[in-house]
Amino acid sequence: MRASMRFVRWEILGHPSSEVTLTARCLDPDCRWELAPTGDHRMGNDTIMRHTACTGHATFARSMQDLAVVVLADRAEQERRVAANKREYVARYAAEDAADDHAHHSS
Ligand SMILES: [Zn+2]
Structure with a gap:
C-alpha cells in the first residue's frame, strides 16, 4: 500500500x-x-x-x-521504534519465562 x-x-x-x-x-x-x-x-x-x-x-x-x-534522522520516530522494540523484548522474555515454568512443572 x-x-x-x-x-x-x-x-x-x-x-x-x-x-x-x-x-x-x-x-x-x-x-x-x-x-x-x-x-x-x-x-x-x-x-x-x-x-x-x-x-x-x-x-x-x-x-x-x-x-x-x-539512527533514524527523525528522532521522534527513532524514540517510538526503540520503545516498540523494548515492549517486544519484554513480551518475548515473559513468554520464554512462561514456557520455562511450563517445562519445569511438566518434568
Ligand atoms: Zn617488529
Whole structure:
C-alpha cells in the first residue's frame, strides 16, 4: 500500500559511549609484534616507537577504529521504534519465562 510507505532517512554517528581505539602491527616480515587496541593514542604511539628503538623495525600498519551507530534522522520516530522494540523484548522474555515454568512443572 503506497500510503503506508514512507521515505526514511538514516544517520550514522559515532557511538556516544565508545572511544576511538588505536591498533598497530609491525610490518617487518619476520616480526609478529602488535600493539593491543588502546584508547590512549599517545601511549600507543610511544609503545610503537619503543618497539622501533628495541628492534630497528620502523614500518607499521596503524588503524583507528570507532564504534558507529545508525539512527533514524527523525528522532521522534527513532524514540517510538526503540520503545516498540523494548515492549517486544519484554513480551518475548515473559513468554520464554512462561514456557520455562511450563517445562519445569511438566518434568
Ligand atoms: Zn617488529
